[in-house]
Amino acid sequence: MVLSHGGEPRRSARPVARRTAEQVLDLAPDEESREAGRALGSRGSWSGVGHGGPGVMWGVCAGGDSAPCRTAVESNELAYTCSCAAVKSPCMHALGLLLVASGTPVPARAEEPPPWAAQWLADRRGRAAAESPPAPAAAAASASRAAAARRAERRAERITGGAQELDQRLTDLLRGGLAATDRPGHGLWEETAARMVDAQAPGLANRVRELGSVPASGPGWPTRLLEECALLHLLDSAWLGLDRLPGPLAATVRRRVGLTASPEGPALRDHWLVLAQYDTPDGRIVTRRVWLYGGDSGRTALLLSYGAPGRAPADALPVGAVIDAEVTPYPGGGGLRAELGARFGEPVVTTAPPPGGTTADAVAAYGHALRDDPWLDAWPVTLRDVIPAPSGDGWQLVGAADGSALPVAASALSRPGLWKLVALSGGNPVTVFGECGHRGFDPLAAWRPETSDGVGPSVAMALI
Template sequence: MTQQGVRWTADQVLALAPDAASREAAGRLATAGPWSEVGSSDGGTVWGVCRGGGGGPYRTVVDVADASGPTCTCGCPSLRYPCKHALGLLLLWASGDGAVPEGEPPAWAERWLTGRREDAEAAAGAEAVETGAAGAEAAAGAAGDPSGSDPRTRDPVAARRRAERRAERITAGATELEQRLADLLRGGLAEVEQTGYAWWEETAARMVDAQAPGLASRVRELGSTASSGPDWPVRLLEECALLHLLDQGWLRRDRLPQDLAATVRTRVGLPATADGPAVRDQWLILAQYDSVDARLTTRRVWLYGTETGRTALLLSYGAAGRAPELTLPVGLSLDAELSTYPGGGRRRAALGKRFAPPAPVEIRPKGVTPSQALARYGRALRDDPWLESVPVTLEQVVPVPDGDSWQLADASGETALPLTPAFGNRAGLWRLVALSGGVPVQVFGECGHRGFTPLTAWPAGPGQAVSLN
């Protein structure tokens, strides 16, 4: 529905799902049976009432034409966003078989839409007032009048002292970690199996006390590497070396180039702001996926500037068990501004002003060969030695088996990239194989030292992007 009445595809709808269980449940609701009072409008709204298994029926409304991204409401008690009812309704609408006719929204749907418009207008007004106030404070500060400004900005000396105290704590933590790593290697990796995970967790806790969450996270990863399968001592030694390099980078940060020093600060865990200039472009939404741990759900969204040719990463977070709010449908294009964060490569960005809702686009990202992808990763490691992977679009590749695993070979068959072992166990592999059918396709994914992880693919001829998550 977006612009000019164009409906989304099922893949674009399912890309909004917070997890695999939601996708599966939505598929069961993508039929007319559970629904009544369904309809859609040219304005970009879909609504319906779903027969609930418990406390239903549930009134569901989805606005897919909101410039801030797809939004929805539902009467169900689910904590997932979007819920299975919203996804199922969108799948029913995306099928285009007449099950969701066009019409005027009922009163209950119109009330929600009106409320959203009023909230958006109020937020815009508040933002304008806040921006004006910030400008006035800046002008007052420039004139030597600090009245009315934030105490933190009014006292730069205090802010500098806070930063210095935290840097001192991190330095103490990094120095302690260096000693712990030296003791570990002096005793030999064979003893690691005897120490158990408690040693790693206690070391990570010490890094948290030192206000270095990035170091704590890497220590926990070391604990999960120990005794994790064949050749684990090799992998553990490699990760210990990278952690030692990060420690030394922090301890000698004043002697590093500016971008590399910014990368070290970010890797250690210091917060950063998107200080790069705002760049407006038609950003193709390449991929979206979540990673979950006991504390946090992290959503990664890859974008490609159709005019600038830049690839950018958006990060969004949600508390454990809850999906992040940022949701962008794969395969559509977003007219928006992005500002980059500091650090090597400047891939990570912050999403700024959006000028229109996501809309279909025929443009695809430019592709490279497998050998060029590896060279790109090698160059990126110079700016960020701790980089796990880089975003790459492979042009004209075919998925082919390689013993017990798979790889992506170029059309000539001369070069290939192995797929990461984790991807080989996903349903996305068979979607990719089916899409190709032995014919070269275009694939976007992440290329790193573990191999290539496909995220999205396009068919050889005309066709929509297919999410492989």
């Protein structure tokens, strides 16, 4: 190390652990400073001398007619400070004390420096810490974060390329007409889905594959296909303009194209009623959905877990039970999805239903949710005092009070849960929880109240 003009060390090719008198005097800016420093290089020229460890020394040098000069040095790194007004660097006082330090044995233990020397040493340690490289663990964590950011940026670029290609393919499809899409062997959808997989946008790929099943869905399929193409165009356009969207909607778009997110925000502790639980195949994996209702907060939460091929998903909870637990929400998606956290105590079984509303309330709730997530297929709602009744080729749930009706989704007509609901009702009003969407209402659980004569007890039943 060599001294800088500010008295702090500069890096040299090779550090020196212990300096000789000649090495110290070689630092003198001129011959006059060299001789003056040599004259102060004895212990007798200094008072209040102390040692702060190997190479660290401080002292006060009488200045004749001027005020005494307070000087501190670090001989191993050739750093110094002095209260004199000399313009030469190093000054004669620093050279003299460095000479004293170079010839003084290392003390057995460090002494407590005076305040002015302690401040200089503390400042040096602070600058050294700021300039030193980060600790290995911190450096590794920083490198890991930087690598993750680069991967996320590269993936976003690939998704953007896929969205641009998808937008062009939808434009070409509509320009050429929808009639050709129902021809046997038409491979537009699978080819396009494969391109979205290559772009690392599984959400876009899944929606493209769903388009392939629309032409075989029966009469009126061109209208439904046009609607789904419009929603898909809205999604890839939203991704391409992601930076202009508000935060919650941007989070929903990221989730819809297939980017994963982590739960964020404070955990919410509540007494959660397990409303429903069901598994659905999703390619090679199985997705488990568990619906919860917070008795204190009035909030509905969705737990999602996934099972690898041949393995059941986690988070199996008994329907109708109440658990005292914490959940942490995920961003976007209308705030429904959450992660189950700590549990407190054992589940308690109950037959009490959650509060519900009318069929009109259910449709309004779904419409409100579409403002936050335009690609939402259904929204969780509870219908109070409804009676299942046949309607043409299907079924509907009719409000006992106002006679308003909500059709049962076609996907539920072939499940045994519908007949469980009919048997549970027996023509009387029941409370039903399910998912309300543009395809109708899909019942998932039901509660029958106790009869007015007290003969029949209240009953809770899972419908799926």
